[in-house]
Amino acid sequence: MKKLTLLLILVLTTTTAIAQNYGNNGNAQGRPRFNQQEFRRHMQEFITKEGNLTEAEAKAFFPIFNEYKNKQRELNMNIHALKRENSENENEKAYEERLMQIARLNTEMAELDSVYYKKICKVISAKKFFKILNIEDRMHRKMLQNYNREPSQRMKNKK
Numbered sequence: 001m002k003k004l005t006l007l008l009i010l011v012l013t014t015t016t017a018i019a020q021n022y023g024n025n026g027n028a029q030g031r032p033r034f035n036q037q038e039f040r041r042h043m044q045e046f047i048t049k050e051g052n053l054t055e056a057e058a059k060a061f062f063p064i065f066n067e068y069k070n071k072q073r074e075l076n077m078n079i080h081a082l083k084r085e086n087s088e089n090e091n092e093k094a095y096e097e098r099l100m101q102i103a104r105l106n107t108e109m110a111e112l113d114s115v116y117y118k119k120i121c122k123v124i125s126a127k128k129f130f131k132i133l134n135i136e137d138r139m140h141r142k143m144l145q146n147y148n149r150e151p152s153q154r155m156k157n158k159k
Helices: 002-022 036-050 055-084 092-123 126-147 151-158
Strands: none
Touching: 036 055, 036 126, 055 092, 092 126
């Protein structure tokens, strides 16, 4: 009986400790869960500031830019899904077809870029948009570097 009670206490304690590591908005590594709306808001603030966008430019630019990014994300997810699909019993023809699907999606991506670049350049200058693309890349790198740090270090950087 004592062994059963001790085992039950040990299991409950372990379960509670693991659950606390996940918290309300994190995971076992102490990393916060990704919040797309918060990320998008932060990205818009960063781009507006670093890209020297006026309020009118930002108001006209971001709806088009967000639409573009949503479509781009969807195509990237489709490409990723095709690459992840792995069936060892597929024949060579099936793999060739999958490669052709990926090539078609990459072509769609290039067409999407062209269409949206033209739309965006009607709202802001090509020079500003080019600068914004570089700013976006810089922010992503900064975000990934921050994500890979220990949670205590991330908190220091937020302040």
